[in-house]
Amino acid sequence: MxxxxxxxxxxxxxxxxxxxxxxxxxxxxxxxxxxxxxxxxxxxxxxxxxxxxxxxxxxxxxxxxxxxxxxxxxxxxxxxxxSERLEIYAKYVDKLLKSGDAYFCYCTEEELEAEREKAIKEGRPYRYSGKCRNLTPEERMDYEVKGIKPVIRFKVPDGEVVAFEDLIKGHIEINVNEFGDFVIVRQDGMPVYNFVVVIDDALMGITHVIRGEDHLANTPKQILIYKALGFETPKFAHMPMxxxxxxxxxxxxxxxxxxxxxxxxxxxxxxxxxxxxxxxxxxxxxxxxxxxxxxxxxxxxxxxxxxxxxFDRTKLRWMNGVYIREILDIDTITKRAVEFFEGFGYIADYDYYKKVMEAIRDSIETLMDIKERAKPFFVDDFPYTQEIIEEVKNSKAYDVVKAFYEKIKDKEEIKKEDFKEITKQIQKELSVKGKELYHPLRLALTGESSGVGLDLLVEVISIKRLKHRLERFLEYFG
CATH class of the missing domain: 3.40.50.620 (HUPs)
Known part of the structure; x- marks a missing residue:
């Protein structure tokens, strides 16, 4: 499997x-x-x-x-x-030490830095010199007496070429001379990634290692550890960035x-x-x-x-909008939207949220869009901008809103069909149509120049709130 x-x-x-x-x-x-x-x-x-x-x-x-x-x-x-597998790792570290595939390294940071600087001056890539590879027991004891804590390094076979077939990238070969003996246990006794990942993958029966290509440089090191411990090497697939x-x-x-x-x-x-x-x-x-x-x-x-x-954020937004508009059911969307409504200060019961989502789902791409798109369903006492004031003064806006109010003031509810019928009547009575008819109503009911369909809005908000917005407009501009 x-x-x-x-x-x-x-x-x-x-x-x-x-x-x-x-x-x-x-x-x-x-x-x-x-x-x-x-x-x-x-x-x-x-x-x-x-x-x-x-x-x-x-x-x-x-x-x-x-x-x-x-x-x-x-x-x-x-x-x-x-962190709960340290005893397991210790057993395999001990195995590598006994087989001679790993050794204690007492080199100080100063010594290693000197090696790096020398490599840079000579124009070659740095790799550890291996000076601690063949320490005698007496030499190790001298370091221990001085209190120098060692790391443990894996002994990389000289001149070997590690080759493997990557399921995505194809055939790959890396010469081990590019990296040299590497640390598998730090000075504090904690094993490092390249070692523990091999132990874990082997003992957990991992057959395929699928990861980012930033791990590609680690793969030859890990393959060497697999071989040294007698584990079967998994297949690798390195995905592009x-x-x-x-x-x-x-x-x-x-x-x-x-x-x-x-x-x-x-x-x-x-x-x-x-x-x-x-x-x-x-x-x-x-x-x-x-x-x-x-x-x-x-x-x-x-x-x-x-x-x-x-990563194309615009495409992700588009795709998210498709899921909201066409794929997910309204209850699923509404349940996820509740925390957004509440976070924006739009407080209502679930049924009201659901009605609002039904009205606005075709115009949003993420639930953050609720902040602006749902505002007309929750905010009654919005300000009138200077632009709105000027527009009302220089048009039939007041007359249109007044006519609409007169036709709904005695109603106990209003549906989409009612809204369409009433606006038809006003169109004939005042000889207005298109923007001249609907824009004044939008300004009176939302305080905005564009947004949700007014027929959807009037059906969702209560008739009481509808009348309040109209009365407020007529009082302000009357």
Missing amino acids: KRVRFAPSPTGYLHLGNARTALFNYLYARHENGKFILRIEDTDLERSKKEYEEMLIEDLKWLGIEWDEGPDKGGEHGPYRQ ILGEDRTKLSKRHGATSVRALKDEGYMPEAVFNYLSLLGWHPKDEKEILSKEEIIKQFRIEDVNKSPAI
Whole structure:
């Protein structure tokens, strides 16, 4: 069975690049009827925080990504937090030391810096000299007596070329002389990423490692550790980077770059799932709006592009608007919108929110748009701008609003059909039409020059509030 994993570090919000990595692993597992594992890489004790882990899990679930094994679900390959696996790592460090594939290194930072400076002066890439490779027991004891704490380095075979077939990038070869002996355990005794990830992936039966191409330089080091420990090497797939529209690495200057930020901006998880799946992959039929099931059915890791993906915020907004207008049911949208209504100070009951959403859903792209689009349904005592004042003075606006008020003042309710019939009557009586007819009513009822259809507005707000707005207008301009 094919097994993949997503292994984030809980040091911040879930970045969109990491979210896509999680998504592609999830899609691969579901397409192949395999298993998807969530593992938390929290060996950076200073930066890793429990609250970030909780937010990572929340954000993944919000996106619609589920896992088969993980810290919150358990499984036969746990624990699923690296901080709880230190005894396991220690056993394999000891194995490498005994086999001679790893050694203690007592070089100080000053010595290493001197090596780096020498390499720079000689115009060659720096790699550790290996001076501690063959220390005698007596030499090691001298360092210990001096209180020098060692790191543990992996002994890289001289001159070897590591070759592998990347499922996305194709054949790759890297000469180990490019990096030399590397650290696998720090001075404080904490094992480093390149070592623990191999142990975890091997013991958890990971068959395919799908990750960003920024990890490509780590892959040959990890393959060497797999071989030294006698583990089977998984297949690798390195996805291209996600760039901003200016073709630079996606960062905060491009706007919201975390899943949490998109959620807070009122994006639908289904739309974000759909959009992220198209960052570097596309279905054979070139469709852009696809359900989770359709994406899973068509997804193949071999079809992922080699070139970088461009994060197009305008396209994401468009896609989100499609989900709001055409795909999601009104109750789903309304339930998600409640916190936005309340956050903007628009307080009402659920049924009223639902009516408002039905009226405005065709004109919004994210739930943040509610602030402006829903305002006419909640704000009765809006100001009249100087522009409105001038327009009313120099037109039939007052007469139109007065005529409309006279026709509804004795009514107990008004429907869309009533609004259309009344405006037809006014059109004939005052010889006004088009903007000359509807614009005065919009100014009186919303204080704005454009916005929601007035027939929708009058049907949603109460007749009492409708009359209040008209009376207020007539009193002000009378």
